[in-house]
Amino acid sequence: MSTVESANAIHLAGVGVRLGDTDVLRDISLDLNARTIAVIGENGSGKSTFARLISGLIHRTSGELSVLGVDPNRKAAELRRRIAVVFSNPDAQIIMPTVAEDVAFSLRADRLPPAAVKEKVDTALERFGLTALAERSSHDLSGGQKQLLALCGAFVRNPELVIADEPTAYLDARNSRRVADHLFEDSGHRLVLVTHDLALAERCDQAVVFAGGRVDAVGEPAAVIARYEELLAC
Numbered sequence: 513m514s515t516v517e518s519a520n521a522i523h524l525a526g527v528g529v530r531l532g533d534t535d536v537l538r539d540i541s542l543d544l545n546a547r548t549i550a551v552i553g554e555n556g557s558g559k560s561t562f563a564r565l566i567s568g569l570i571h572r573t574s575g576e577l578s579v580l581g582v583d584p585n586r587k588a589a590e591l592r593r594r595i596a597v598v599f600s601n602p603d604a605q606i607i608m609p610t611v612a613e614d615v616a617f618s619l620r621a622d623r624l625p626p627a628a629v630k631e632k633v634d635t636a637l638e639r640f641g642l643t644a645l646a647e648r649s650s651h652d653l654s655g656g657q658k659q660l661l662a663l664c665g666a667f668v669r670n671p672e673l674v675i676a677d678e679p680t681a682y683l684d685a686r687n688s689r690r691v692a693d694h695l696f697e698d699s700g701h702r703l704v705l706v707t708h709d710l711a712l713a714e715r716c717d718q719a720v721v722f723a724g725g726r727v728d729a730v731g732e733p734a735a736v737i738a739r740y741e742e743l744l745a746c
């Protein structure tokens with residue numbers, strides 16, 4: 513079966529990623545098909561590199577990869593239209609001066625009429641509890657508000673896949689819960705969540721643990737987390 517025909521949302525066969533003179537990911541073979549997928553592992557194990565790889569932000573050095581049936585090396589623009597990426601630091605994703613303008617900026621590629629943009633932006637602001645902040649300066653928001661804005665900008669495009677790399681890393685408990693609830697809410701998207709928060713990983717349908725740039729285990733989250741805890745105890 514070719515990678516394009518693969519039924520798995522994310523399919524890797526023998527994938528390697530070399531950055532500079534380091535083999536950061538080695539011989540990754542993985543089929544991920546659950547709606548919500550946790551990626552866990554120690555610092556430096558390769559999780560963010562994996563997230564960037566499946567987002568099409570970096571290229572593999574070897575092997576086969578398809579994400580939503582698309583090879584990111586060959587159809588990067590198509591993949592970018594269908595996925596959204598969220599990082600720990602929302603400042604990297606906030607571009608426009610006001611909150612409403614920043615959400616509207618995410619829709620620029622769709623070339624919609626202004627009234628349609630406004631309707632989508634208003635609906636998304638409402639969903640993320642940002643309506644009252646619509647005209648506020650986006651750069652003056654608190655860290656928690658900025659992360660909600662980054663999520664709002666990601667979800668307003670109705671992505672098929674959201675790839676979130678430690679999205680709650682800098683948030684207090686209440687904002688972490690809010691952000692996680694939005695990520696897990698079923699709005700027809702799949703979620704790949706890189707996290708050190710094992711309670712969040714446990715909420716996922718499938719989990720992968722990375723160790724030393726390789727996949728150490730994949731499967732049902734409770735079993736994969738137990739395996740990871742064994743690794744940490746070594």
Ligand SMILES: Nc1ncnc2c1ncn2[C@@H]1O[C@H](COP(=O)(O)OP(=O)(O)OP(=O)(O)O)[C@@H](O)[C@H]1O
Binds near residue numbers: 536562
């Ligand atoms: N551009 C690069 N050039 C060389 N090595 C890199 C590069 N980017 C990452 N690495 C190395 O790859 C390894 C994996 O990094 P990565 O950021 O993917 O780990 P991680 O599991 O996300 O870690 P953390 O939990 O600390 O965020 C690390 O040893 C890192 O130093």
